[in-house]
Amino acid sequence: MSTLSWNCRGLGNPQTVREVVNLVSKKKPEFVFLLDTKVDRSHVERLRVKLGWEGCFCVDSLGLKGDLCLLWAKNNIARLISFSRNHIDLVVTLPNRHHWRLTCYYGYPENTRRRDAWNFLKSLKGASNLPWVVLGDFNDLLTQADKRGHLPHPNGLIDGFREALAVCILSTMPMLGYPFTWEGGRGTVDWVEERLDRVVTDVEWLAGNDKARLYNIQTLNSNHSALFLDIYSTHGAVQLRSFRFENAWLLDDGCREVVVGEWTHSAGQHLQYRHVSCGRGLKRWGANIFISMAPGSKP
Incomplete structure (x- = not known):
């Protein structure tokens, strides 16, 4: 099972739609989570038909505009728990595997709502006792190393995000590829790169999916790169030997x-x-x- 997550910054651009189709063709995920789509449900439905997939679910945030959408290749592989303007929560039910929880997440983009984002993330913890993985655009940084350029990230915001993940008993999954997932101001003195997009898991999920790998995929039509989570590590991941201290x-x-x-x-x-x-x-x-x-x- 694999999931593609991308803050595409609008699906109204035909080039963005083509990029989604190309990513799906190359990576063959079972789920695609798109953030900040800025289109109504009919656009997402046309994308579903173009992909030849069986289902899609959209979250309307401002009238006719939908910020979040989730598409899936086959029916009967997931069950909806809850949703909001900031998340879509699922129970993943793959054949011959234990059920687990997938939360597709979009942290508040406004800097003034960081505490709201942390409190909302903590509120999701009690929705299920299943092994848990959360992926998406958190709009938060966990360390100063998650940022390059311009001014340092406020330590108080780093501490707040860390505390929220600690309450949820979630930790960041290592990412293969370029270390940053978003950029702004390219070509100017204010050029900055940050790791806003990530996957976090609890220990139980990680133990049950020890072959899982997370890839950072550079994109052309958004200032966010895409994340590709592959729990079977079937897309060319380097096979690592078991750990042995030297x-x-x-x-x-x-x-x-x-x-x-x-x-x-x-x-x-x-x-x-x-x-x-x-x-x-x-x-x-x-x-x-x-x-x-x-x-x-x-x-």
């Missing part, structure tokens, strides 16, 4: 930096998840060390 790493100062960084980044999360986070960080760092030491590698 004693030689203790001789490198970078090892301590990785552990401290991962432990700080996962502050407030489950102890088990923090251990997993440290293991993943060391695995990535260790792989880079081995590559740099390989014969013929470039410095």
Whole structure:
């Protein structure tokens, strides 16, 4: 099962529609979550027909305009729990697999409503006890490393978002590809890049979907890139060996930096998840060390 999530900044542009169709053709997801569509339901229905899919669901936010829509390839693979202007909540029911919860999420875009966004996210926690994954545009940053350019992100906003995820017992899933998902002001002194789009999961979902991979896909018709979550890792993901700590790493100062960084980044999360986070960080760092030491590698 795979899901494509994209803040497309409007489906009224035929080029954006073609890009959605091309992404679906290449990645073959079962679900597509589109944010900030700025069109009515008839546009989304035409997209569904163009894709040859069986269902779609739209959330109207301002009269005839729909901000959120979810399309699915086959019926009977999900059941709606709830929806609002900021989310669509589903129970995913795949054959021969345990049910789990998928929340398609759009955080309030207004900077003055950050606290509202955190409180709303926390309010979703009690809707189900199933393993949980949330994906979409959160309009929030988790660390200063989630931003490049212009002014630093206010630490109070980072702390508020971290606290909301901690209450929900959710942690960010590692993302393959470019580290930022949104940009503004390209070509000017105010050019900024941020990781506004992400996937967060609880430990139970991650344990039951240990092959899952998240990819950042650069797009042409929006200043947001698309996220592609593949729980079977069938789209060319690099197969990683199981984690094994190497004693030689203790001789490198970078090892301590990785552990401290991962432990700080996962502050407030489950102890088990923090251990997993440290293991993943060391695995990535260790792989880079081995590559740099390989014969013929470039410095």
